[in-house]
Amino acid sequence: METLEGYGYVAAYSLINAAFHGVPQMRDRVYLIAYRRELGQEVTFPAATRHITLPPGYSGTRAVALRYTNAEAGYREPDLGTEELPFAVTAQEAIGDLPPIQGESVRRGARKFDKLAPYRAPSDADAYANLMRNWPGFTSSEGVYDHVIRSLPRDGPTFREMPHGAEYPEAFATAERIFNRTATELNISPGTVAYAELRKTIVPPYDVAKFPNKWWKLRPDFPVRTLMAHIGKDTYSHIHYDGAQQRTISVREAARLQSFPDGFRFEGAMNAAFRQIGNAVPPLMAFALAEKIGEALGARASQSANADASERKTEREAA
Structure with a gap:
């Protein structure tokens, strides 16, 4: 900010959580806006369109x-809205219309984005999904081409039985x-090689x-946790809430949770x-900021146009 001000800008910043602006993700980031000083424009930030009480960690x-x-x-200070606003977009609202993938059926290997995954029936789509x-x-009228996941055969049964919102300690338990139950069913005794291998x-x-936080299973009724860059190597931070599918989220589900439109490749x-x-910056969050900047610069442009028109009128009257 000091550097910008030294270059002739008026700047301000805020710490904004994207969940307050229609993104189905609790994502805190610092945003800074600066205008040229001669514009005489005060920096303001967008008003919340959604409301949520952030969990203690956030x-x-x-x-x-x-x-x-x-x-x-x-x-x-960012606008946090009031309880009169709609609740934040949930995970189920964001990805519930995408077709199911059975994690246990996915094999190892490269994942290409060349197969269409058709949407579920239109009635399954919430406003956010639409x-x-x-x-x-x-736009994407039929489905998506990047609805692919990793093969994680060992952990599928754990994904199925974990409760929503569970972290790694609960996943481990x-x-x-599951292991003890399976060993009993197979009549495998503790202390044996077969027991250790199982x-x-x-x-x-x-x-x-x-x-403690390595794994997390999505809650269908709540926004998801922050999507980090290392999700490229580890998607255990976002296990699908539908235990029947036994998997982590797909590329397209991650994109939806970051508010990328389905037609973006x-x-x-x-x-x-x-x-x-x-x-990435969530597109809906960027859009909210852009609208606010557009309003500020649009108002300034309108004021300038009105001033120019008034000056021309005065000149005509004088002539």
Whole structure:
């Protein structure tokens, strides 16, 4: 901000969570807007269109991030809306109309974006899903071509039985229960080689104390957690809420949760597409900011036009 002001700009910034602006994802990011000083334009940020009470982890992180900010230093409090606003877009509203994928049927290998995955019946699509299908310039009438996932055969049964909102400790405990149940059903005794080998095929090897947040199963009735760039290597942070499918989210589901329209195509293979999505600014969030900037510059342009018209009128009257 100091650098921008030194170059003749008026700047301000805010910490905004995309869930307040129609994105089905709790994603806190700092946004900075600057206008040339001669425009005489005050920096403001978009009003919330949705409302949500952020869970403790997000509200706590915000409190730490904002500890040293103040209005004099250019920080502007974001609008958090009120309970009269519609609730934030949920995971089910965002991806519930996309066709199911049975995780146990997916085999290892490269994933290409050349097969059409038809939408479910139109009646299954919520308003958000319809927006993603029909975004001007990026419409997709029949389905999507990048609805692909990784092959994760060991963890499918755990994905199925994990409760919504569960993290790795609960996933580990779930896998242990499945293992013990399976060993009993197969009459495999503890301490045997077969017992140890069976455990490897069911129970993940990660230390519960070291990886408490490594896994997370989506809640269908709530926005999802932040999509990070490393989702290109690890999608366990977003396990599909539909346990019957036994899988993590697909490329297109990640795109939907980031608010990319269905007609937007990603370059490269699956991992690269995931990384592009995780690194991006959610298009709906960018659109909200662009609208606010457009309003400010449009008002300024209108004022300038009116001033010019008034000046010309005065000149005509004088003549």
